[in-house]
Amino acid sequence: MKKNFAIFDMDGTLTDSMGVWNQLAEEYITGLGYVYSPQVMESTAHLTVLDSAAIFVEHYRLSKTPEQVAREINALMEAHYRTDIPLKPGARTVLERLAAAGVKMCVASSTSPELLDICLRRLGVRDFFQFLLSAEEVGAGKDRPDVYLEAARRLGGTPENTMVFEDVIFAARTAKSAGFQVAAIYDTSSAADQEALRGVADCYLTGWEDPALPGWLEG
Numbered sequence: 001m002k003k004n005f006a007i008f009d010m011d012g013t014l015t016d017s018m019g020v021w022n023q024l025a026e027e028y029i030t031g032l033g034y035v036y037s038p039q040v041m042e043s044t045a046h047l048t049v050l051d052s053a054a055i056f057v058e059h060y061r062l063s064k065t066p067e068q069v070a071r072e073i074n075a076l077m078e079a080h081y082r083t084d085i086p087l088k089p090g091a092r093t094v095l096e097r098l099a100a101a102g103v104k105m106c107v108a109s110s111t112s113p114e115l116l117d118i119c120l121r122r123l124g125v126r127d128f129f130q131f132l133l134s135a136e137e138v139g140a141g142k143d144r145p146d147v148y149l150e151a152a153r154r155l156g157g158t159p160e161n162t163m164v165f166e167d168v169i170f171a172a173r174t175a176k177s178a179g180f181q182v183a184a185i186y187d188t189s190s191a192a193d194q195e196a197l198r199g200v201a202d203c204y205l206t207g208w209e210d211p212a213l214p215g216w217l218e219g
Helices: 018-031 038-043 049-060 066-083 091-100 113-122 146-155 169-177 188-200 212-217
Strands: 005-008 104-109 132-134 162-166 181-185 203-205
Touching (some): 005 146, 018 038, 018 049, 018 066, 018 188, 038 049, 104 113, 104 146, 132 146, 146 162, 162 169, 169 181, 203 212
Parallel strands (some): 005 162, 104 132
């Protein structure tokens, strides 16, 4: 069934930025003089930046508030969004096709809306989206459906007529369990979860230039 609305994740889905996020966390923690723990980063994958910051404060016993840590991490990431985060190949063409077909679109991300706007404007695709929504604004990470449900509501849609585009398994499962159809797109940061993503997704894409995509768009 053709969808009238689409919700896009940004990092790892529209943009090739997950590797930068992962490296940035390590740089931030080691820059404070602590030994970086990859396990701590893995435990924050489903959280907002603010909630992740709270984990960092607790684990490393930082003499900062979660809000301070979140601001400092976002400030470091802002430089990348302003300069060198690329759009994934073929993403613009897909957005153009969906817009031409009258599909209303938005971005729902764990990243702050200010950073989303900076990046998407630099890449020249901000105007494809009705609005940008952060999980921080709804008070829940993507392990809960709040951000997807709120995004669909603001678009004027429902889970039944809205497609969610995601690159990570926990987010895809959340959207699927909330009644959305899910299109999963490959990202190197979640390469180990591709079989699980194939099992959850209604449409699995190796990239935005996947030959399967045109037929699906016209379905």
